[in-house]
Amino acid sequence: MSHLPGLDLTRLAGWLAAERRLSARLIAGGRSNLTYEISDGERAWVLRRPPVGPVPATAHDVAREYRVMAALAGTAVPVPAVHALCTDDSVIGAPFYLMEKVDGTPFRSAAQLAPLGPERVRRISLRLVDTLVALHDIDPAAVGLADFGRADGFLPRQVRRWSAQLAASPGRDLPPAEELRSLLESNVPAQSSPGIVHGDYRLDNVLVDSTDRPAAVVDWEMATIGDPLTDLALLIAYQKLSRLPGGELVTDAASAPGYLTEEEVRSRYRSRGGRDPVHFGFHLGLACYKLAAIVEGIHHRHLRGQTVGAGLPGIGALTGPLLEIGLAALKEDG
Known part of the structure; x- marks a missing residue:
């Protein structure tokens, strides 16, 4: 399993009870919550967690992020389906959640x-x-x-x-x-x-x-x-x-x-x-x-x-x- 800052794939695999080897890549980092694409070779998800290091107490609250997307499912505002929320820091060092991987381009430039x-x-x-x-x-x-x-x-x-x-x-x-x-x-x-x-x-x-x-x-x-x-x-x-x-x-x-x-x-x-x-x-x-x-x-x-x-x-x-x-x-x- 490859190593990425802020993500322990071994612990994550245990939490997921994954039967297949997990791989991951960093999609976005540094400016807000860290975003990774996780795959077991057959399926893919997106994982979000707070940045590495100290962050303001009211910022980067992944549980709130998870809740609002769950609430907006089925409305006129398109959001990814959310799958699981983990508030136990011992798994990867911070709270995180998993959501659907949606095909689309985030045009930044x-x-x-x-x-x-x-x-x-x-x-x-x-x-x-x-x-x-x-x-x-x-x-x-x-x-x-x-x-x-x-x-x-x-x-x-x-x-x-x-x-x-x-x-x-x-x-x-x-x-x-x-x-x-x-x-x-x-x-x-x-x-x-x-x-x-x-x-x-x-x-x-x-x-x-x-x-x-x-x-x-x-x-x-x-x-x-x-x-x-x-x-x-x-x-x-x-x-x-x-x-x-x-x-x-x-x-x-x-x-x-x-x-x-x-x-x-x-x-x-x-x-x-x-x-x-x-x-x-x-x-x-x-x-x-x-x-x-x-x-x-x-x-x-x-x-x-x-x-x-x-x-x-x-x-x-x-x-x-x-x-x-x-x-x-x-x-x-x-």
């Missing part, structure tokens, strides 16, 4: 999308927005998620949460962070009606099938109940990030020819029944603050050798520009 041509890229981005509207249209209580998060006070808690995340990655002086935090705290708008929030909605967290349709929405580790406009704002924040030098270290798919513009994303969202993005400058500022905190956390862990995966050196250069974009959004809104 403009270089991946460009060969499809502008028409197909546009179609993919339209359906990306439509799937987000479908998610936000689901009544959390109707799928057993009424207690999945506290909607009241969601936006102020988000500001506090990402302030704490930034503070948990010390070592660099980031003056724009304090100004943005202060502006966010003093400009919290009224929340839209509660809905299911994905928390990290972007094209490479959606597996796209050969007909350019979303086959599965994945990476639900930040999902909760709250203001769904935060998902729309984050989708647009990723578009802004895609144009920054070094943006390809996270994702630059939105810069591919044919991809909807930021205004087209907002217009499509509204026209398909999404919420009206009032005070969107706040939401965009919060989204950029959140991305800056995530990027800074990755940078911090990378410097300490606590991440798995390539493409991490240099990612810290994105923190400052993201904070500045957030400041500009809030000031324009005011």
